Amino acid sequence: MQTRFPDIHDVIIAGAGPVGLFLACELRLAGLSVLVLEQAQDPHSPLKQLPFGLRGLSIPTTEAFHRRGLLEEIVAAQRAKSGAIESAAHWMRQARRPAGHFAGLQFFQDDVDAAKWSWRLPTPADAGVAVDMESLETVLAARASGMGADIRRGFGVTAVAPSDHDVTVQAAGETFRGRWLVGCDGGRSTVRKSCGFDFTGTDPEFTGYSIEVELADAEKLSPGRNSTAAGMYTYAPPGTIALVDFDGGAFHRTAPITLDHVQEVLRRVSCTDVTIIALRLASTWTDRARQASTYRKGRVLLAGDAAHTHSPLGGQGLNLGLGDAMNLGWKLAATIRRSAPCDLLDSYSRERHPVGAQILDWSRAQVAIMRPAPSARALQAIIRDLIATRDGASYFAERVRGVSLRYDLGGSHPLVGRSVPDFALPDGATVGEHLRTAKGLLLDFDVRPSLQALASRWDDRIAYVAGEPRDRLGLSTVLVRPDGFVAWASDGAPNHDEAVEALSRWFGA
Incomplete structure (x- = not known):
């Protein structure tokens, strides 16, 4: 093995997904040397462009991007794909403007009482933004590289050796050293496993599928979200389908995804005899929900899916990880620059762990009413009635959008721990x-x-x-x-x- 010890980096980040890239931008703002190691050679993947790959950005996420001058770039990049968005959202165009959903149960903007959020002021971050992963990563990678972050693709981390003073990382046959290491390398994180972080939670109940197909008889499927006696599927014509099969997660990453298998699952879940002519793209996922007991061990930290993983229902995972990066970046930078109080970095795990735990339970609650069982159907009917009320829609909007996020920072003032209102100041800036x-x-x-x-x-x-x-x-x-x-x-x-x-x-x- 070729061994090379470059000048030690202030921070090594494992993973060049949105969380790792955004964290790299935050650290470069403070002038730190940052090395990002990414396993994939090519950042472009067809799966990142699936219409169901669009992620709705929560208000804390759009606020974070607004506060770093990234929001306009991200919106512009996504508008370049507006045709794909319109195609994917065709079945969602309704007389009433949707405000979100909970396990497929829609609530609407005109039912939401925004006056409940008296501490908020109008801001560009209030605009609803949905992005695909490729567009988001392209913008963040360009910003991180332009700021001087060293991004190396084809360098998947294979081993980690932390000490009291630094962390040694092996990747692609080479050795690197950093003063700190942050694992942003996903749900199967090598960093987390190598450093012995506890990762506990609940096992999956289903295998989820995201597929792009050509159908012989597309009229047999109903556009939109559909609950059946066997599960749930969401269909966006002409051939984009997401479905969940309550098999205990048995098929996730256990065998190749073939046309015959996907057709069998689709027919069973949709309760139709629909026929697939061609399988163009396919991936699987589950509702496994696990979380690291702490996000820091010595000089190693976790963020994003490396720290917490759950089903992608409602698109909460991306927002949760980006929130980790925004919370961690300035604290780690201040620690490295020795301008931080002694316990500042520990506040990262204290603040973000409860937020992650809440999102995991939010995901589990959605799975509970998706089960193909009479008890779940009864619960779904009750939630549907609640979500149609003004108080109910406001509650779900607050949770889904992240407006209720508040860190426990102590102090008696009701604004402490909340996102600062976007005051319009006398100098003309916000x-x-x-x-x-x-x-x-x-x-x-x-x-x-x-x-x-x-x-x-x-x-x-x-x-x-x-x-x-x-x-x-x-x-x-x-x-x-x-x-x-x-x-x-x-x-x-x-x-x-x-x-x-x-x-x-x-x-x-």
């Missing part, structure tokens, strides 16, 4: 635009010289922004972390000691 340098913000709406003097003590880590915004929501002062979450807030005259405590807690001495 809070989201001020966050593009990945520095924290001290927003002073009453222009107090004492706060400006206080902020100057951390001027290499935070920006002081003064002046009354268009709508201040009754606030006088807000301390914002680099990821856009509120660390401290005050409605009246700010308490100097509280401000110093919050600044020291998140930005160091």
Whole structure:
């Protein structure tokens, strides 16, 4: 084996999917040296272009991209494929605007009461965005490479050896060293397995299929989502189909996916005698739901599917992983630059683990009402009635969109731990635009010289922004972390000691 020890990298990232690439961008914003090792030689895959591969981005995700100047690029890249989107969404075009679904049970925008989210202000991140994986990865890879991240494809990680001072990684017959390693290498993560992370949860109940086929008699399938006595299938004409077969996950990655097998499963699940002429693309997935007990062991961290895996129902997995990257990037950078308080990096697992656990349970709940059983049908009917009410639709919208996300950061103010409102500031910029340098913000709406003097003590880590915004929501002062979450807030005259405590807690001495 050829062994090569280059200059040690600040961070090695295993995996060049959206999570690994976004994390690379975050770390490069801080000026760190970043090496991304990816197993696949070619980033392009036909499976990433399937219409059912479109992922709806949650509000925390679109906010993160807006705060880093990526949202417009991603939207533009996806618009280039607008024809594919329209084809895939043809059966979804309805008189009422859909706002999302829970296990296929649709709820609608005109039923959602957005007034419940009184802490939110209008923002470009509110626009619904759906992307395919290829478009998203192309934008993120271009941004990461343009910022100086070293992305090496065909370099799948095969072994990891952490020490107290660094981490040695073997990939494609070569050896690399990094001060830190982040595993973003998927549900079968080599990093997670090599470093002995616990990964526990529930076993699968079904094998899911995403297929592109040519049908002899497409009229036998009903477009849209369909529950049957044997399972569930979703059909987008002319030949894109997703289906779930409640076989306990028996077929997932156990045998080649043949036309005969797919036809047998499709006929059984759809309860029709539909005939497949050609099988063009096919992949399988399951509802296995597992999570690492911690996202950090020494100098090794996990993010994305390496830290948590579940069914792709509702598209929550991508958003969950991108949230990991946004939460982790600035904390790891501050730790490496030695400007962080001693326990800042541990807050990554403390904050993100409960969010992951909640999404796993959300996924399990959807599976519970999809089962081909009378009890599941009865539960589905009750959920359908609830989701059609204003309170019900608002609850599901809040959960699906991620509006309810709040970290437990302590403090008595109701805004602490929530995403900062996108205040329109006197300088013509919004809070989201001020966050593009990945520095924290001290927003002073009453222009107090004492706060400006206080902020100057951390001027290499935070920006002081003064002046009354268009709508201040009754606030006088807000301390914002680099990821856009509120660390401290005050409605009246700010308490100097509280401000110093919050600044020291998140930005160091």
